[in-house]
Amino acid sequence: MIRFWPATASDVAAQVDQLTGVLLAICGAILLLVGCLLLGFSIRYRRGSSAKRGALPEIVSREVEVGWTAATLFLALFLFAWATGMELRANPPQPDAIEVHVLARQWMWKTRHANGAQEIDALHVPRGEQVRLLMTSQDVIHSFFVPAFRAKQDVLPGRLTELRFTATETGTYNLFCAEYCGTLHARMGGTVTVMEPEDFARWLAVQPRGDDLAREGAALFVSLGCAGCHGDRRGGSATVRAPKLEGVYNSPVPLQDGRVVTADEAYLRDSILQPRRDVVAGFPNVMPSFAGLVHEEEMQRLLAYLRSLKDAP
Amino acid sequence: MNHITPAIPAPDAIPHEEPSYLTAERGIGSWLLTTDHKRIALLYMAALTAFFFIGGAGAVAIRLELFTPKADVLTADGYNRMFTLHGTVMIWFFLVPSIPTTLGNFLIPLMVGARDLAFPRLNLLSWYLFIFAGAVLIYALVAGGVDTGWTFYTPFSTTFSNGYVLLAGLAIILAGFSSIATGVNFLATIHLLRAPGMGWFRLPLFAWAIYGTSLVMVLATPVLTAVLLLVIAERGFGLPVFDPSRGGDPLLFQHLFWFYSHPAVYIMILPSFGVISEIVTCFSRRNVFGYDFMVYAILWIAIAGFLVWGHHMFVSGQSIYASLAFSFLSFVIAVPSAIKVFNWTFTLYRGQITFEAPMLYAVGFIGLFTIGGLTGLFLASIPIDVHVSDTYYVVGHFHFIMVGGAVSAFYGGLSFWWPKITGRKYPMTWARFAAILMFFGFGFTFFPMFIMGYLGMPRRYQVYPEEFQVWHVMSSAGAVLLAGAYLLPMGYLAWSVFWGEKAEDDPWNATGLEWSTSSPPPRDNFRTPPEVDEGPYFYHPEGEGPGHDHGDPHRDQVRTP
Ligand code: HEM
Ligand SMILES: [Cu+2]
Ligand SMILES: [Cu+2]
Numbered sequence: 107m108i109r110f111w112p113a114t115a116s117d118v119a120a121q122v123d124q125l126t127g128v129l130l131a132i133c134g135a136i137l138l139l140v141g142c143l144l145l146g147f148s149i150r151y152r153r154g155s156s157a158k159r160g161a162l163p164e165i166v167s168r169e170v171e172v173g174w175t176a177a178t179l180f181l182a183l184f185l186f187a188w189a190t191g192m193e194l195r196a197n198p199p200q201p202d203a204i205e206v207h208v209l210a211r212q213w214m215w216k217t218r219h220a221n222g223a224q225e226i227d228a229l230h231v232p233r234g235e236q237v238r239l240l241m242t243s244q245d246v247i248h249s250f251f252v253p254a255f256r257a258k259q260d261v262l263p264g265r266l267t268e269l270r271f272t273a274t275e276t277g278t279y280n281l282f283c284a285e286y287c288g289t290l291h292a293r294m295g296g297t298v299t300v301m302e303p304e305d306f307a308r309w310l311a312v313q314p315r316g317d318d319l320a321r322e323g324a325a326l327f328v329s330l331g332c333a334g335c336h337g338d339r340r341g342g343s344a345t346v347r348a349p350k351l352e353g354v355y356n357s358p359v360p361l362q363d364g365r366v367v368t369a370d371e372a373y374l375r376d377s378i379l380q381p382r383r384d385v386v387a388g389f390p391n392v393m394p395s396f397a398g399l400v401h402e403e404e405m406q407r408l409l410a411y412l413r414s415l416k417d418a419p
Numbered sequence: 420m421n422h423i424t425p426a427i428p429a430p431d432a433i434p435h436e437e438p439s440y441l442t443a444e445r446g447i448g449s450w451l452l453t454t455d456h457k458r459i460a461l462l463y464m465a466a467l468t469a470f471f472f473i474g475g476a477g478a479v480a481i482r483l484e485l486f487t488p489k490a491d492v493l494t495a496d497g498y499n500r501m502f503t504l505h506g507t508v509m510i511w512f513f514l515v516p517s518i519p520t521t522l523g524n525f526l527i528p529l530m531v532g533a534r535d536l537a538f539p540r541l542n543l544l545s546w547y548l549f550i551f552a553g554a555v556l557i558y559a560l561v562a563g564g565v566d567t568g569w570t571f572y573t574p575f576s577t578t579f580s581n582g583y584v585l586l587a588g589l590a591i592i593l594a595g596f597s598s599i600a601t602g603v604n605f606l607a608t609i610h611l612l613r614a615p616g617m618g619w620f621r622l623p624l625f626a627w628a629i630y631g632t633s634l635v636m637v638l639a640t641p642v643l644t645a646v647l648l649l650v651i652a653e654r655g656f657g658l659p660v661f662d663p664s665r666g667g668d669p670l671l672f673q674h675l676f677w678f679y680s681h682p683a684v685y686i687m688i689l690p691s692f693g694v695i696s697e698i699v700t701c702f703s704r705r706n707v708f709g710y711d712f713m714v715y716a717i718l719w720i721a722i723a724g725f726l727v728w729g730h731h732m733f734v735s736g737q738s739i740y741a742s743l744a745f746s747f748l749s750f751v752i753a754v755p756s757a758i759k760v761f762n763w764t765f766t767l768y769r770g771q772i773t774f775e776a777p778m779l780y781a782v783g784f785i786g787l788f789t790i791g792g793l794t795g796l797f798l799a800s801i802p803i804d805v806h807v808s809d810t811y812y813v814v815g816h817f818h819f820i821m822v823g824g825a826v827s828a829f830y831g832g833l834s835f836w837w838p839k840i841t842g843r844k845y846p847m848t849w850a851r852f853a854a855i856l857m858f859f860g861f862g863f864t865f866f867p868m869f870i871m872g873y874l875g876m877p878r879r880y881q882v883y884p885e886e887f888q889v890w891h892v893m894s895s896a897g898a899v900l901l902a903g904a905y906l907l908p909m910g911y912l913a914w915s916v917f918w919g920e921k922a923e924d925d926p927w928n929a930t931g932l933e934w935s936t937s938s939p940p941p942r943d944n945f946r947t948p949p950e951v952d953e954g955p956y957f958y959h960p961e962g963e964g965p966g967h968d969h970g971d972p973h974r975d976q977v978r979t980p
Binding site: 108110111112121122125136137140152153158162167183185189212253263267284285287288292380 | 496498566568570572574575578580665666669670703704709712734735739747750753754757758760761762764765767768769771772774782785786789790793794796797800802803805806808809870873874875877878879882884886962963965
């Protein structure tokens with residue numbers, strides 16, 4: 107059977123389709139108008155036909171011109187306002203969203219659930235709950251694209267990008283890499299499987315899990331020498347004065363230049379790769395950059411560890 | 420009353436004894452060292468034909484491979500090289516130079532009433548630069564292969580690609596210099612060499628379109644040069660600019676690249692606006708509707724085209740507020756294009772329309788360009804663009820504009836001015852057939868791309884899930900028709916040069932200075948320097964319509980002093 111419309115499996119997909127539908131209707135009408143005028147005039151005013159000629163009526167030469175300029179401008183503004191409103195309202199972040207880390211590399215998608223369960227070229231998510239993908243790439247730019255969700259986001263090296271969606275229909279859908287990334291770009295795909303929440307919980311529980319992300323991160327924190335300065339929770343020695351990292355995640359941090367920023371993933375990441383950029387108020391900027399020393403997968407573990415650090419009571 | 424005043428008796432009163440530019444000098448050297456803008460236009464035409472075949476070969480390879488979902492003709496790298504070849508050649512070595520360097524070169528001095536372009540030797544130099552750049556590019560594509568796509572995204576192009584990226588970058592930089600030289604030449608010519616009485620608002624719309632195009636060429640191309648130099652610096656000399664592992668930013672590349680490449684789409688489409696305006700007004704025997712609106716629309720597009728590059732980056736990770744601004748500006752730039760479509764359509768109103776081949780191309784252009792433009796509204800809406808960017812929907816959209824639009828206009832313009840250029844007529848029945856075939860072949864090839872794109876078929880894919888095959892098969896089948904429609908004119912136009920009937924000076928009874936000289940024109944364009952005292956279009960007296968029985972009303976109005 108030939109398909110004319112893609113599957114609609116997320117809340118955003120339904121909205122996007124609605125917008126597409128209205129645009130199709132408007133554009134169809136414009137096309138019909140232009141087509142009818144072109145054909146109509148071509149036939150009616152063919153050379154030698156008996157239709158009335160003479161000068162253009164006064165109204166046609168000015169008012170009509172100004173009229174359609176204004177009309178297209180208003181139409182354009184209306185469409186902009188509508189599309190933008192939809193974009194701004196789509197997928198507001200929810201605190202209890204399911205977080206999945208996505209690591210792209212030439213030509214493979216690795217996904218990792220919060221409990222450490224890993225998948226390759228596949229992603230399982232529950233229906234009806236917001237999923238938040240935290241994505242980065244190990245090499246070139248890729249793009250995470252699920253047509254059925256009408257969702258797409260480029261995945262960049264050295265940067266964390268985020269994609270949120272809420273699936274509404276169970277099933278298995280195509281996952282594509284949409285940004286050209288080299289030889290096997292066309293084969294860099296997989297599937298996204300949407301399951302009922304209970305099924306998902308069952309599925310997740312029986313996954314062999316890699317070492318728990320945060321636990322691996324803790325080990326790295328010591329072996330990379332972070333603990334030497336920052337101290338670890340087990341009371342390691344802290345010879346250099348460095349900020350405590352407990353509870354830092356998602357809390358406000360005052361900086362030396364007077365700004366106050368929220369310590370989200372991107373900030374933590376920058377703190378490790380480019381510590382000179384945002385120096386915490388009251389501390390010397392002695393932290394070395396770990397750019398080039400910490401590769402992407404290790405970074406994800408470190409971040410998971412930092413996020414797991416709760417404020418010590 | 421509207422008219423051109425030939426300073427001395429009407430042109431046909433002079434016996435045609437002076438040789439035309441074609442016969443003024445002989446021998447291969449007289450062509451390769453010529454500074455005559457008309458001969459250089461023909462040199463460009465030869466070069467562009469060659470590049471069109473090379474780029475076309477890439478398209479054939481792509482469509483052949485995509486006939487089935489599996490890889491069956493090419494290797495994965497081979498396919499990537501093919502679409503890179505197709506894209507780079509078609510953009511920089513065919514479409515960007517197409518109308519400006521051929522029809523523009525030939526017609527601009529004629530239309531403004533000048534003997535030649537302002538800098539004839541620079542004109543020749545830019546052709547040599549172009550040929551040299553093309554040779555370097557072809558060498559890079561054939562000897563080493565380039566697999567970055569025409570977009571050269573970093574860090575793939577700087578760190579990961581294995582092809583001859585440096586050489587390809589160099590070739591495109593050189594082609595850029597050629598295009599800047601051409602732009603400067605046109606700007607200087609239109610500013611400085613207009614005939615006495617040829618005020619700005621007496622310029623034909625084709626000259627305005629080339630003026631707008633040249634502005635964009637001169638202002639945008641240096642940014643392309645800069646960004647390609649940065650790619651070369653990083654790839655060749657290890658200077659970290661885009662590589663994030665050394666503090667660079669890959670998105671910087673995209674901003675700079677699209678800052679050139681979005682205006683570049685207007686470099687490709689603005690000249691065709693000019694061509695279509697000339698054709699539509701001539702064959703409907705009606706002065707173009709809303710001349711000054713048309714001029715302002717061209718300028719509006721040329722300027723606003725610089726402000727919308729970010730609409731190529733909605734999913735790149737740029738900030739949402741940047742995306743909103745770019746989305747807004749993209750909607751706004753749709754307005755002048757809409758003005759043009761309506762004005763062409765209303766030029767037909769109360770006309771005396773005939774359907775020679777150029778007119779058929781023009782009507783086809785209006786249809787295809789309208790579809791191309793309307794599909795752009797979907798892309799300017801962020802939620803939809805997120806879904807369709809980097810899919811076949813985008814491939815469909817830009818082919819409608821650039822191939823359905825610009826290439827149809829190029830063929831239309833060629834068939835319109837061919838009698839002036841060569842002094843020969845071509846067989847009209849064949850030409851009409853080719854024009855109609857191009858319209859349908861084009862639609863057949865590219866319309867399915869919108870559907871498969873919305874279904875989610877990503878671009879630059881050699882293999883794909885089976886569900887998309889129907890659309891690919893349709894598209895490949897249509898491409899056969901389209902190829903025929905492109906080849907056919909090459910056949911009968913070549914035929915006409917040898918066996919075609921001799922053309923009169925003004926075979927279409929068109930107005931405009933270029934038609935007042937002989938076909939083909941003499942080396943110095945006009946036997947007597949023209950003077951102008953009215954606008955470019957006077958197909959009927961002001962305040963009246965074109966009469967039923969005379970197809971050449973302007974002839975009646977040429978004042979005999
Ligand atoms: C004869 C008809 C043509 C056919 C069948 C055709 C087909 C295609 C296809 C299928 C692609 C997508 C390749 C992919 O993403 O895997 C493509 C890309 C492209 N085409 Fe064409 N094309 C044709 C003519 C042209 C012409 C005349 C031009 C310009 C003058 C052009 C410019 C481009 C460009 C710039 C790209 C993008 C290349 C890239 O993504 O790197 N095409 N074409
Ligand atoms: Cu890819
Ligand atoms: Cu653009």
